[in-house]
Amino acid sequence: MTEMARKAVKAGIPIFIGYFPAAVAFGILAKGYDVSLLETFLFSAVVFAGASQFIALNLLVSGVGYMGIILTTLLVNFRHFLMSAYLSRRMGALAGKYKFLMAFGVTDEVFSVLSFTPGSLSKTFVFVLQVSAYTGWVSGTLAGYILGGFLPQVLTQSMGIALYSLLLAVLLPELKKSCRILLLTISSGILNTVLVKMAILPDGWTIIVCIVVIALAGAFFIEDELGDSVDG
């Protein structure tokens, strides 16, 4: 295994640990709603977007039509547009013809790990990371559907912290280097808290508003230092 692949597996394991139990929950829920095994598998295998899949199941059961669910999915997942915008610049010409695959694997966690990985990103690194995330999500879905609640409940509950811990862990080295990143991160968290409490935006849009507002503020007030440290 190359050094890059090894690094990617190391970064991929925490994503797997975070996705797997969430996907198990999705599999169990889908089965409870009488969705077939094939359809449940396809939800995870071709949509591959955690929160929106849960929301879709909820809306289905509440009798919302397909168009309504698809529109909600668009809104909930639109934040990936901004994440892809960043990643497409970061990858540049390197993405080449692989961009169609690479774009499919853009999730919150994959994006976060890639963003805060210093230096240039290799294709191997990106794919190994995305494959570990994808395997965690799809295998968890199947395991949940077929085996039901086979993990001890306390363990599943505990794994609820994994993705947040991962996001914080990838951010920490950058925080040590730059107060400006800390400032952007904290202000974005505060803004998001306010927006969530106000509850006027649809699911997924509080994050989009935070990214746009805070990144704009960052671009106008602290561009140079930030650009350097993130690109490292």
Next chain:
Amino acid sequence: MDNLIFLIAGMAAVTYGPRLAPFLFLGDRKIPGRVDAFLKCIPAAAIGALIIPGVFNAIPEAPVAVLCGMAFTIIAGLWKGGVIVPVIGSVLVVYFILLL
């Protein structure tokens, strides 16, 4: 439940579209410096909103356990770096607190 394939296809399309579009239209094209600065600020802005306030509700029944787990993440992350130890350690911290 009737045929869900159409729903799944529709959801897949509206999810993949926004993920793919920037790779097709942005890539390594020349863009104004200010826009580039905006894009470079996206990770820091995104990660703040992804963590807060969601983390406080990560395990609704055990907010204190979550805070202890996140504290472990900070200590392990700042001390050793990497992601495996901070993440697996935080899960274990929460696990043991829940078992108590």
